[in-house]
Structure formats: C-alpha cells, structure tokens
Amino acid sequence: MTRNHxxxxxxLHLGYAEREIVTDLNLTVPAGKLTVxxxxxxxxxxxxxxxxxxxxxxxRGAVYLDGKPIHQMPTREVAxxxxxxxxxxxxxxxxxxxDLVGRGRYPHQGWFRRWTSEDDAAVAQAxxxxxxxxxxxxxxxxxxxxxxxxxxxxxxxxxxxxxxxxDEPTTFLxxxxxxxxxxxxxxxxxxxxxxxxxxxxxLNLACRYADHxxxxxxxxxxxxxxxxxxxxxAVVHDVFHLTAHILRDPVSNTxxxxxxxxxxxxKVTAR
Amino acid sequence: xxxxxxxxxxxxxxxxxxxxxxxxxxxxxxxxxxFFSFDPAATEHRIIWDLRLPRTLVGLLVGAALGLAxxxxxxxxxxxxxxxxxxxxxSGAALFVVVGVAVFGITQLTTYVxxxxxxxxxxxxxxxxxxxxxxxxxxxIKLALAxxxxxxxxxxxxxxxxxxxxxxxxxxxxxxxxxxAGRSMDIALQVSPFILAGAALAFLTARLxxxxxxxxxxxxxxxxxxxxxxxxxxxxxxILAGAAVSAAGPIAFVGLTVxxxxxxxxxxxxxxxxxxxxxxxxxxxxxxxxxxxxxxPPGEVQVGIVTAFLGAPFFIALVRRRKLAAL
Amino acid sequence: MTILSLExxxxxxxxxxxxxxxxxxxxxxxxxxxxxxxxxLGDFPVPALDVVxxxxxxxxxxxxxxxxxxxxxxxxxxxxxxxxxxxxxGLSGIIFQTxxxxxxxxxxxxxIAHGASAAAVFCIIILGWSGLSVSLGAFAGAMLTALAIYxxxxxxxxxxxxxxxxxxxxxxxxxxxxxxxxxxxxxxEVQQAMxxxxxxxxxxxxxxxxxxATMLVLVLPLLLxxxxxxxxxxxxxxxxxxxxxxxxITRLGLMLVGVALAAFATAAVGPVGFVAFVSGPIARxxxxxxxxGVPQAAxxxxxxxxxxxxxxxxxxxxxxxxxxVVTGGFGAAFLIWxxxxxxxxxxxx
Numbered sequence: 015m016t017r018n019h020x021x022x023x024x025x026l027h028l029g030y031a032e033r034e035i036v037t038d039l040n041l042t043v044p045a046g047k048l049t050v051x052x053x054x055x056x057x058x059x060x061x062x063x064x065x066x067x068x069x070x071x072x073x074r075g076a077v078y079l080d081g082k083p084i085h086q087m088p089t090r091e092v093a094x095x096x097x098x099x100x101x102x103x104x105x106x107x108x109x110x111x112x113d114l115v116g117r118g119r120y121p122h123q124g125w126f127r128r129w130t131s132e133d134d135a136a137v138a139q140a141x142x143x144x145x146x147x148x149x150x151x152x153x154x155x156x157x158x159x160x161x162x163x164x165x166x167x168x169x170x171x172x173x174x175x176x177x178x179x180x181d182e183p184t185t186f187l188x189x190x191x192x193x194x195x196x197x198x199x200x201x202x203x204x205x206x207x208x209x210x211x212x213x214x215x216x217l218n219l220a221c222r223y224a225d226h227x228x229x230x231x232x233x234x235x236x237x238x239x240x241x242x243x244x245x246x247x248a249v250v251h252d253v254f255h256l257t258a259h260i261l262r263d264p265v266s267n268t269x270x271x272x273x274x275x276x277x278x279x280x281k282v283t284a285r
Numbered sequence: 286x287x288x289x290x291x292x293x294x295x296x297x298x299x300x301x302x303x304x305x306x307x308x309x310x311x312x313x314x315x316x317x318x319x320f321f322s323f324d325p326a327a328t329e330h331r332i333i334w335d336l337r338l339p340r341t342l343v344g345l346l347v348g349a350a351l352g353l354a355x356x357x358x359x360x361x362x363x364x365x366x367x368x369x370x371x372x373x374x375x376s377g378a379a380l381f382v383v384v385g386v387a388v389f390g391i392t393q394l395t396t397y398v399x400x401x402x403x404x405x406x407x408x409x410x411x412x413x414x415x416x417x418x419x420x421x422x423x424x425x426i427k428l429a430l431a432x433x434x435x436x437x438x439x440x441x442x443x444x445x446x447x448x449x450x451x452x453x454x455x456x457x458x459x460x461x462x463x464x465x466a467g468r469s470m471d472i473a474l475q476v477s478p479f480i481l482a483g484a485a486l487a488f489l490t491a492r493l494x495x496x497x498x499x500x501x502x503x504x505x506x507x508x509x510x511x512x513x514x515x516x517x518x519x520x521x522x523x524i525l526a527g528a529a530v531s532a533a534g535p536i537a538f539v540g541l542t543v544x545x546x547x548x549x550x551x552x553x554x555x556x557x558x559x560x561x562x563x564x565x566x567x568x569x570x571x572x573x574x575x576x577x578x579x580x581x582p583p584g585e586v587q588v589g590i591v592t593a594f595l596g597a598p599f600f601i602a603l604v605r606r607r608k609l610a611a612l
Numbered sequence: 613m614t615i616l617s618l619e620x621x622x623x624x625x626x627x628x629x630x631x632x633x634x635x636x637x638x639x640x641x642x643x644x645x646x647x648x649x650x651x652x653l654g655d656f657p658v659p660a661l662d663v664v665x666x667x668x669x670x671x672x673x674x675x676x677x678x679x680x681x682x683x684x685x686x687x688x689x690x691x692x693x694x695x696x697x698x699x700x701x702g703l704s705g706i707i708f709q710t711x712x713x714x715x716x717x718x719x720x721x722x723x724i725a726h727g728a729s730a731a732a733v734f735c736i737i738i739l740g741w742s743g744l745s746v747s748l749g750a751f752a753g754a755m756l757t758a759l760a761i762y763x764x765x766x767x768x769x770x771x772x773x774x775x776x777x778x779x780x781x782x783x784x785x786x787x788x789x790x791x792x793x794x795x796x797x798x799x800x801e802v803q804q805a806m807x808x809x810x811x812x813x814x815x816x817x818x819x820x821x822x823x824x825a826t827m828l829v830l831v832l833p834l835l836l837x838x839x840x841x842x843x844x845x846x847x848x849x850x851x852x853x854x855x856x857x858x859x860x861i862t863r864l865g866l867m868l869v870g871v872a873l874a875a876f877a878t879a880a881v882g883p884v885g886f887v888a889f890v891s892g893p894i895a896r897x898x899x900x901x902x903x904x905g906v907p908q909a910a911x912x913x914x915x916x917x918x919x920x921x922x923x924x925x926x927x928x929x930x931x932x933x934x935x936x937v938v939t940g941g942f943g944a945a946f947l948i949w950x951x952x953x954x955x956x957x958x959x960x961x
Binding site: 364365415416418427429430431433434435437438440441442444445447448449451454455458459461462537538541542545586587589590592593594596597598600601604605 | 714715721765776777780781785788789791794795803810886890931933940941943947948951952
Binding site for chain 1: 618620621622624625627628710713715840843844846847848850851853854855856857858896900901902903
C-alpha cells in the first residue's frame with residue numbers, strides 16, 4: 015500500500031437542490047494525520063465530509079485525490095484508496111456481523127477473484143480492533159446501537175484504505191467506547207501511517223485526539239491548525255455561540271473547553 | 286396550503302356537484318327545493334332523494350373511511366405500501382362475496398354488505414394472528430408478509446371459483462371494480478355506525494401513531510405499549526376498511542395514496558394526517574364518481590376505475606415534484 | 613479487547629457457507645423429488661423404467677412411440693417450463709426486493725405484472741388475439757411499463773422509495789384498465805382473459821421451454837456480472853458508493869435483468885401469481901443471514917412452480933386446475949409456515 019495519498023478541496027461548493035450548504039471551501043487534508051472537523055449543528059461539516067468522500071457531487075469546484083478530480087475517477091478505484099463511514103447506513107434484515115464487515119472487502123474483489131484468507135484476515139483484524147470479535151456470528155439486528163456503530167466502523171476498517179473518512183463515529187457510544195474508537199483511529203494514523211478525517215461532536219475529545227482541527231461555521235472554515243494553536247475562547251464563541259473557559263487538559267495538555275452556562279456559575283469571571 | 290376549512294369547502298362543493306350531475310342534470314335551485322320543499326310528484330326530487338343523495342352519502346362515508354384506514358395502517362405498520370388490499374382486507378371481503386354468490390346464490394347488494402364486512406374482519410383476524418405468533422409479536426414486516434400471503438391464498442380460491450362458475454364471474458366482475466351506483470339509503474345506514482366508530486378509534490390512536498413513527502424504541506421510552514397501539518390501529522383500520530369495501534366494493538387506490546398526499550402537505554404528525562386524509566379521500570372519491578357519470582354517456586364508468594385514472598397521475602406528479610417523506 | 617484469530621473468522625464464515633450449502637442441497641433434493649414425481653405421475657400410467665428409457669430414446673431409438681410421446685412431448689416440456697419460469701419469477705422477485713429494500717416490492721406488486729396483464733387483456737378482449745401474439749403483447753406491456761416507471765421515477769437519479777410509490781400508482785391504474793375492460797366485454801371474452809390472467813402450464817409445448825431457456829441464457833451473464841452490486845446497494849446508496857459500487861448503472865442494469873426475467877416468464881406461462889413475491893422472503897428466511905439467497909430464490913421459485921403444477925394436475929381427480937390457482941395457495945402456505953416457525957425459534961437457522 016503506497017502511503018500518504020493527498021486529498022484536497024479547491025473552491026468547493028456543495029449543496030442539495032437549490033440550497034447551498036458549503037461555499038467556496040479550500041482544504042488540504044494533511045497526509046498521515048488525524049484531522050477532526052468540528053462545528054455547530056447544520057454548519058455543513060457532514061456535507062463537507064460527503065463531498066470529500068465523493069458521495070455528493072460539487073455544484074462548483076472540485077475535490078482532488080492525488081491531484082486527480084475524485085468525481086471523475088472510477089469509483090471502484092477510489093474505494094480501494096478511500097473508505098467512508100456514512101451517517102446512516104442501512105443494515106439488511108438478518109445479516110450477520112461477519113457478513114456485514116465482509117462487505118467492506120467489495121472493492122478488493124473482482125468478478126473472478128473469490129474470497130481469500132487475506133479477506134478473512136482483514137475481517138478478523140477489523141473485528142478485533144473494534145472489540146466486536148465475540149459477536150462475529152450474531153445478526154446485526156440483535157445488537158445495541160453502540161455495538162452496531164462499531165460493526166459499521168469495522169466494515170470501513172475492513173476496506174483497508176489509506177484514507178478513512180468517518181461521520182460522527184462516536185455517536186451512540188459509551189464514553190469508554192468513544193475513547194476506544196478514537197484510540198483506534200490514532201493507532202491507524204500513528205502505526206499504520208494512514209490519513210483519517212473524522213466529524214466529531216465532542217469538542218474536548220476533538221482537541222485531544224486531533225493532529226489537525228478544522229472549525230466550521232455556515233459552510234466555511236473559520237480556523238484550522240493544531241488544536242493548541244487555534245482553539246481559543248474567541249473561536250469557541252464564534253463557532254458555537256458559547257462562552258467558555260479554556261484550560262489545559264491535565265492528561266493530554268491540549269485545550270479543555272469548560273462551557274459557561276446561565277446556572278451553576280460559582281465564580282463570576284469577567285469576560 | 287389548503288387548510289382544513291378549505292378542504293371542507295371543497296368537499297361540500299363536490300358533494301353538491303354529485304347531487305346535480307348525472308344522466309339527467311338537475312339545476313341547483315331544484316336541489317334546494319328538493320330538500321326544503323319536497324314534492325313527491327316531481328321526478329327530479331325523487332331522483333335526488335332516492336338515487337343521488339344515498340349515492341353521495343355512501344361516497345362521503347366510504348371515502349372518509351378509506352382515507353383514514355390507509356393512514357392508520359401505514360402508520361401502524363410503518364410501511365408506505367400498506368393498504369387494505371395488501372393486508373388482506375379487500376380479498377377477504379371479496380372471498381366471502383364470491384362464495385356467497387357462487388354457493389348461496391346471493392345477488393342482493395344489501396346482503397353483500399354483511400358478507401364483505403365479515404370477510405374483511407375474518408381475513409384481518411387471521412392475518413394478525415399469523416403475524417402475532419412468535420417471540421417478537423406482530424412486527425410490521427411480518428404483518429405485511431402475512432397479509433400478502435393470505436391475499437394470495439384467498440385470491441387463489443376466488444380465481445378457482447370464478448374460473449369454474451361463469452355465473453359468479455358475471456355477477457362479481459361488476460362488484461369487484463368498486464362502484465357507488467345503485468347504493469340505497471339502507472346501505473348508508475348499515476355502514477355508518479361502523480364508520481363513525483372506526484373513525485373515533487382512528488383519531489384516538491393518532492397520538493400513539495406519532496410516537497410509533499419515531500421508532501419502536503422511542504415509542505416505548507415515551508411510555509407507549511406498542512402491541513396495544515398496533516392492536517387499536519389495526520382494529521380501527523379493519524372496521525373502516527371493512528365497512529368501505531362492503532358498501533362500495535374493493536376500491537384499492539384511495540387508501541394507499543391519499544395519506545401520502547396528506548403527509549406531503551401536513552408533515553409527519555398523524556394528528557394532522559388523519560383529518561386531512563379523512564377530507565381529501567372523499568373529495569377524490571366523489572369527484573371521480575361525478576366524472577364517471579358524465580364521461581361516457583349514456584353509460585357510467587365505475588368509480589374505482591376513475592379514481593385510479595384521476596388519482597394515479599396526480600400521485601405520480603406529487604412523488605416526482607416533492608421529496609415525499611419516508612415513513 | 614478480544615483478539616480474533618484468522619482461524620475463528622474462517623470458521624464462522626465456513627459455518628455460514630455450509631449452512632448455505634445445506635439449504636441449496638435441501639432445495640435441490642426437493643426439486644429432484646418433484647421432478648421425479650412430475651415425470652412419473654399422469655393419467656396414463658408409465659412404469660418408471662419406461663420413462664427412463666423414453667428419456668434416452670432420441671439417442672437409443674424409440675421402443676414405444678406412444679410412451680415416448682407422453683414422456684418427451686407432454687411431461688418433459690411441462691416440467692421444463694415449470695422449472696424455467698419458476699426460477700425466472702423467483703430471481704426477478706428477489707432482485708427487486710433487495711434492490712428496493714422492501715420485501716413487498718416484487719414485480720407483481722410494483723406494476724410490472726400489471727403491465728403484462730393489462731396488455732394481454734387488451735389483446736384478448738379488444739384485438740381478439742390469442743396464443744403467441746398475446747404472449748408477445750404481454751412481454752411488450754411489461755417492458756413498457758417498467759420503462760415508464762423508471763423514467764417517471766428518474767430525477768437526478770432514482771431512489772428506491774420513488775420507484776416503489778410510482779410502481780404502485782402505475783399498478784393501480786393498470787388494474788383499473790383491466791377492470792374496465794372486464795366490465796365492457798362479453799362474458800366469454802372475460803373468461804378467456806381470466807384464464808390467461810391466472811396463468812397455466814396446461815398448454816406447455818417443447819418450443820416454449822426452448823425459447824424461455826434461450827432468453828434466460830441471454831440474461832444470466834448480465835445478472836452474474838451485476839449481482840455482487842446488490843451487496844453494496846442493500847446497505848444504502850451512500851455506503852454503496854463508498855464501497856466503490858457504480859450505483860446508478862448497477863441499479864439500472866439489475867432492474868433491467870429483473871424486468872426481463874419477469875416479462876419472459878409471464879409471456880411463457882401468464883402472470884402466475886405470487887411466485888416472484890414469495891420466493892425471495894422464503895429463500896432469505898431459509899438462509900437465515902447466510903448470504904444474499906439469490907440462487908436459492910431461483911430454486912424456491914422453481915420448486916413452488918413445479919409443486920403447484922403437480923397439485924393443480926393431480927389434486928382433484930375430475931378437473932385440472934390452472935397452475936396459477938395453486939401457486940398462490942402453495943407459496944403462501946410455505947411463507948406462513950416460515951413466519952410461524954421463525955417466530956417460535958427466534959430465527960430460522
């Protein structure tokens with residue numbers, strides 16, 4: 015597997031029907047890093063991810079994978095380089111975990127190439143990594159929401175692509191599994207040398223795990239860079255309309271956002 | 286947006302049209318005098334009272350019942366294809382009528398009503414029992430499959446009878462289209478208590494269906510009893526659809542499509558979908574009946590046929606134009 | 613974190629494979645049994661040995677001309693036509709049900725069978741046609757209806773939901789056409805049309821099977837090329853794209869295959885009810901998640917058709933029922949049994 019494929023967006027406009035959601039956006043995804051996209055609801059972060067993953071045709075501008083416009087590349091070829099976990103995938107009735115994860119091997123199989131031990135290995139690795147090994151022969155319908163989410167992540171992992179794009183992979187997960195998933199993605203970056211882009215809700219986890227953080231508001235990028243450099247009280251206020259203090263995360267020494275609400279404010283601090 | 290008052294006005298207009306239009310056109314003032322200064326000697330007055338008014342009333346009742354039944358069934362099964370014909374209600378009614386005609390030589394419309402009603406109820410009961418067997422109970426998918434399977438069984442028996450008994454085929458081919466022609470006041474009176482009760486029950490379940498539309502888990506977490514919701518909704522649907530099919534024969538298209546149109550206007554809440562469906566369905570049905578009376582004089586085209594021809598293109602246009610919400 | 617070894621996952625997969633094999637083997641055995649019965653049973657009793665001898669008579673020369681006629685010109689063509697049309701219906705059904713992600717969305721619900729039926733009834737009642745020309749009319753009706761549904765559902769691509777809704781609207785309209793023609797025709801014509809609508813193998817000739825087999829052979833390569841696409845499409849359009857499926861072209865191709873299969877089979881035996889509808893759910897429930905069940909659905913379709921035809925011929929001593937009367941009952945009974953069985957044990961495995 016050749017490492018460090020380059021994914022970038024230039025002058026990208028994305029939208030549905032008449033409504034434009036992402037306007038004139040430029041982004042270069044740093045190779046071999048974990049990039050996290052954050053922003054308030056409806057800021058266009060999922061739309062951007064869909065655009066980057068060629069699931070949405072841009073109305074103007076383009077996304078380039080290794081310098082080639084991604085929408086003009088054969089989708090099968092893209093699928094061997096770039097994996098996506100969409101937000102609401104559909105599980106067919108009665109499908110088993112192993113079978114669903116095995117579907118991630120689709121782009122690696124041809125008309126004449128049958129299932130091989132390499133595919134088995136990929137599925138086994140994906141299931142182990144997501145801690146779903148014990149459920150391999152269970153039907154997906156019988157799993158909890160969090161377990162199901164991990165099965166879908168496992169499917170994207172089984173695709174074994176250099177680039178991996180995930181839309182809110184930690185939704186529905188317990189805190190321990192959230193951390194596990196993000197640790198896992200970090201492993202993929204650190205030891206696997208992969209490039210990962212994640213849309214996340216939790217700002218603190220985003221700051222801790224991101225090598226590169228992208229803050230979005232109304233379809234454009236407000237700030238991007240290392241969390242330590244760009245996540246300031248002003249940016250948080252701008253992106254989320256939220257007054258907050260920023261401390262140092264005692265574990266990771268990254269920004270730790272402490273929201274200030276209307277209640278339970280013991281020490282009124284000037285701002 | 287039309288709004289409920291607008292729909293009610295439209296319904297009234299169609300009902301008046303239904304009183305004035307037919308093989309013999311009757312002017313509005315004559316309709317007025319038929320109601321307020323009835324003269325038994327005037328032919329027009331007799332036509333109004335003996336033919337047009339019962340026909341219009343049956344159309345109103347059947348239309349409302351079909352619209353409500355369709356909406357409730359789609360909500361309870363969360364399947365956009367659910368309608369009385371898929372869940373076996375129509376074929377149950379048809380089976381009993383066919384057996385009644387073939388075996389007992391019944392040819393009275395008023396007797397058809399009871400046969401069809403019992404048939405519809407029996408079919409729905411069997412479908413529900415099959416679907417309810419087993420650990421997870423009557424899930425939507427099992428209901429739909431069981432309904433379609435029972436429809437297949439009953440249709441097979443119907444076909445066997447119709448193929449071997451030309452007399453029954455001749456009798457039933459007209460009933461099977463779905464028509465309002467020749468419906469007497471007796472029929473309206475026969476079915477109205479059922480339709481009123483069914484409608485009341487349907488409106489009672491509206492709030493429950495809203496909960497169910499967010500998924501079973503959410504509904505359960507809101508404190509709902511899923512089985513009870515489905516049971517009540519199913520009961521309402523079978524009473525309404527059974528009464529409708531017994532009064533006018535199997536009219537398949539109304540119950541299926543009107544709720545989709547209503548949903549496109551009102552959004553996903555059943556508290557609005559139900560009243561809209563209840564008003565829009567009879568507009569479609571009576572409007573189609575009026576068109577059927579004038580389209581090929583001197584004969585008439587049955588309402589079941591016209592409904593499909595008017596409704597289907599409109600429905601297709603709607604599906605294409607709007608992004609219809611999935612259930 | 614449990615580390616899953618390569619061996620474990622291979623075992624899990626092999627278990628599913630062997631389950632799939634058991635299902636396939638079971639269905640094949642049942643089919644073989646039904647085939648044997650179909651060759652042996654009949655009004656004119658023929659000993660088993662003579663049947664076998666007759667089957668080889670084109671090679672070895674005829675021993676008994678009348679037995680050869682019964683075996684080669686009556687029973688064998690009927691058997692072949694049942695197998696081929698049943699398999700075609702079954703495949704068509706599971707393709708549409710999987711593609712549209714709705715177990716109700718078989719071609720006999722979403723309007724394709726209605727297109728064939730309306731066209732055939734028009735040919736019989738208005739044009740006064742019969743025989744092969746009605747079959748051709750039905751085929752054209754099915755293809756045109758499918759084309760209309762696809763074009764009407766197209767708006768920056770096709771969604772499963774739009775196809776289903778436009779399909780049922782089309783179905784309702786075409787049913788109305790049939791009903792209208794029924795009320796306008798003379799009873800004799802209605803009876804003829806009714807007989808065609810129910811569908812039957814009573815008039816099976818050797819040529820029918822040869823034509824149908826040729827058509828299936830032409831369509832199957834396309835199906836084999838595209839069937840893997842179902843794996844992705846089943847998971848939703850986004851996931852399918854993400855996995856590298858060419859969504860629109862694959863879906864169009866699969867629909868074309870599904871429509872062609874249904875149309876060929878309908879032209880051959882009439883719109884025999886519910887074979888397409890029940891085969892998919894039955895196959896899937898038998899498989900219990902051990903695969904797509906596409907080939908198994910073909911086997912189920914063939915089995916339902918053949919067993920129904922046997923019942924139609926021999927259940928009542930006095931009359932031969934048309935096959936279509938029985939398929940509905942037979943297939944439905946099978947499905948109901950599965951619904952009940954799967955409920956009891958939690959799931960079928």
